[in-house]
Amino acid sequence: MHCPLRPWGVLNSARTDYLAGVSPHCDEVFHEVAQRTERAGSLGKTDIAALVVWKRLSAQTRWVSALMSLPDAQVRAVKPPAQDAASCGNYPASVPATPSPPLS
Secondary structure, three states, X not given: XXXXXXXXXXXXXXXXXXXXXXXXXXXXXXXXXXXXXXXXXXXXXXXXXXXXXXXXXXXXXXXXXXXXXXXXXXXXXXXXXXXXHHHOOOOOOOOOOOOOOOOO
């Protein structure tokens, strides 16, 4: 007899195992994109890029694993000192992009 709920039990078990082995901050990117998408009612290019790139990073790499384990608030707290160090106060925070030549 086929039980339609059986696959969900397997998926729920896999999700439980996954969550037990990763930082609770690992999927913050997905939650942020989901909230923004819900507010906007659509996905933008930034949202698609975030979803594709975030899980394509190899968690086997130490820096990626460390980044995925950090709370987003801690990552954002680094931005002002890092931006100051990078610009040394000599450059504006943002520089307008130059137009690309048309594709032929």
